[in-house]
Amino acid sequence: MLSEYFSAVDFLVLKPVILLTLFGVGVMLTDLLLEERHRYLSAVTALVGLGFAGVQMWMIQSQMRQAEVNELEAFRGAVRLDHFGIFFFWIFLISSAIAILLAIRYLEIEQEHHGEYYALILFATVGMILLAIGTDLITLFVSLELMVISVYILTGFLRRDRRSNEAALKYLLLGAFSTGILAYGMSLLYGLSNSTNLEEIAFAISQRPAGDPVVLLAVITVATGLFFKVGAVPFHQWLPDAYEGAPTSITAFMSVGPKAAAFAFLLRMFMLPLGPAREQWLPLLIGVAVATMTLGNLAAVSQSNVKRLLAYSAISHVGYILLGLVSGNDTGLKGIAIYLLVYAFMNMGAFAVVVAMRRRDLIGDEIDDMAGLMYKSPTAAVLMMIFLLSLAGIPPTAGFLGKYFIFLSLIESQHFTLAVIAVLYVAVALYYYFRIVAVMFMREPVDWELPTLAPGIRIALGVTAAMTLIIGLYPEPFIQIVSRTVLP
Numbered sequence: 001m002l003s004e005y006f007s008a009v010d011f012l013v014l015k016p017v018i019l020l021t022l023f024g025v026g027v028m029l030t031d032l033l034l035e036e037r038h039r040y041l042s043a044v045t046a047l048v049g050l051g052f053a054g055v056q057m058w059m060i061q062s063q064m065r066q067a068e069v070n071e072l073e074a075f076r077g078a079v080r081l082d083h084f085g086i087f088f089f090w091i092f093l094i095s096s097a098i099a100i101l102l103a104i105r106y107l108e109i110e111q112e113h114h115g116e117y118y119a120l121i122l123f124a125t126v127g128m129i130l131l132a133i134g135t136d137l138i139t140l141f142v143s144l145e146l147m148v149i150s151v152y153i154l155t156g157f158l159r160r161d162r163r164s165n166e167a168a169l170k171y172l173l174l175g176a177f178s179t180g181i182l183a184y185g186m187s188l189l190y191g192l193s194n195s196t197n198l199e200e201i202a203f204a205i206s207q208r209p210a211g212d213p214v215v216l217l218a219v220i221t222v223a224t225g226l227f228f229k230v231g232a233v234p235f236h237q238w239l240p241d242a243y244e245g246a247p248t249s250i251t252a253f254m255s256v257g258p259k260a261a262a263f264a265f266l267l268r269m270f271m272l273p274l275g276p277a278r279e280q281w282l283p284l285l286i287g288v289a290v291a292t293m294t295l296g297n298l299a300a301v302s303q304s305n306v307k308r309l310l311a312y313s314a315i316s317h318v319g320y321i322l323l324g325l326v327s328g329n330d331t332g333l334k335g336i337a338i339y340l341l342v343y344a345f346m347n348m349g350a351f352a353v354v355v356a357m358r359r360r361d362l363i364g365d366e367i368d369d370m371a372g373l374m375y376k377s378p379t380a381a382v383l384m385m386i387f388l389l390s391l392a393g394i395p396p397t398a399g400f401l402g403k404y405f406i407f408l409s410l411i412e413s414q415h416f417t418l419a420v421i422a423v424l425y426v427a428v429a430l431y432y433y434f435r436i437v438a439v440m441f442m443r444e445p446v447d448w449e450l451p452t453l454a455p456g457i458r459i460a461l462g463v464t465a466a467m468t469l470i471i472g473l474y475p476e477p478f479i480q481i482v483s484r485t486v487l488p
């Protein structure tokens with residue numbers, strides 16, 4: 001009976017998503033049977049689920065190469081698995097796996113080790129994947145809600161922590177408001193085209209006269225909703241509070257996975273349905289990008305909390321990524337893809353060090369808490385310095401590669417003023433990143449208790465540090481991977 005409604009391609013495309021969903025449900029059910037000391041098995045189960053999904057996607061890629069097919073369209077065009085979606089799939093899988101590794105010891109210290117945590121990460125990953133491969137407004141909206149609702153809950157997962165509760169509430173209220181604006185913009189797009197398919201919407205908008213006020217309203221409302229999801233100014237207010245209050249392992253996750261998914265959504269919308277209206281949204285995008293870099297970098301200078309500093313740093317990185325879309329050329333789109341790839345490793349690596357600082361009597365997310373880290377744990381201090389250098393874009397780390405392609409795209413598209421502004425803000429970023437480095441290397445330790453380098457944290461630090469250096473020192477294979485990615 002199902003074959004009458006679903007084809008073999010439909011099932012093939014959604015196999016990784018189905019596997020993650022089943023493992024998410026399985027984690028919640030089996031967690032009821034586990035004793036407190038065996039709760040780590042829920043994390044192992046979630047990692048196995050991510051592994052199965054990765055293997056399935058690898059098999060799908062092999063079949064596509066053998067059939068010499070660049071994309072698979074499923075569910076009557078509502079979902080399209082192409083190189084763009086596959087590229088983001090691997091970013092989501094990596095960020096989810098690292099977040100789970102970071103959480104095992106962290107949740108034990110917080111005395112909140114529950115299987116629902118890992119299940120919600122898997123459900124959020126399902127939403128992120130569908131956001132990257134969706135080509136229909138309904139599919140995209142439902143996927144977005146699945147992702148953000150899971151992240152709302154994870155943000156407030158520390159039930160006895162007032163900061164966590166406050167962060168979740170702010171994120172929920174502002175997120176619901178922005179989602180309403182986005183839904184209104186989507187309804188305008190549907191009204192303009194009588195379709196929810198992105199390509200049909202793009203064709204309908206291309207037939208509208210230049211300067212059409214309805215198209216302009218649709219652009220503004222959709223852009224507002226999308227800018228909130230990526231944390232662009234002036235829709236960034238939720239981000240510092242959410243980063244500071246959320247469990248640090250979730251802060252690491254939401255700074256990479258959901259953000260990359262939001263950018264995949266943003267690229268789909270701006271390059272397909274809103275592509276014909278580029279002249280209308282380009283000035284808006286330039287203003288938002290410059291404001292985002294400005295506020296993110298300047299606000300980070302005065303922060304004393306590492307998580308809030310990295311939150312404002314994340315806002316500034318959003319500005320850089322938006323500049324790749326401003327340029328609108330192949331180099332800019334390539335720069336966005338590389339930036340999101342390297343950001344996943346360097347940012348999660350930095351948060352992994354913050355997670356390692358957490359002890360029962362110390363939260364460990366203040367800059368002063370890292371005083372003398374070089375004397376207590378040289379490995380953690382050196383790795384943190386590498387991650388911060390990469391975030392600043394200093395060669396030979398991976399972060400330099402992302403900024404290089406963004407700057408190159410601006411020069412190629414003759415946005416010289418934007419390129420100069422972006423380069424100048426790198427100097428500001430160096431200042432606040434090196435505040436942390438100076439505290440770690442030049443101040444005496446407040447106490448001599450060592451950071452908690454549990455096995456999961458060690459693996460996460462090893463993977464993130466290795467990739468941050470490998471991509472920076474030998475970037476050619478990764479540039480080729482990105483070059484083969486067919487951006488929308």
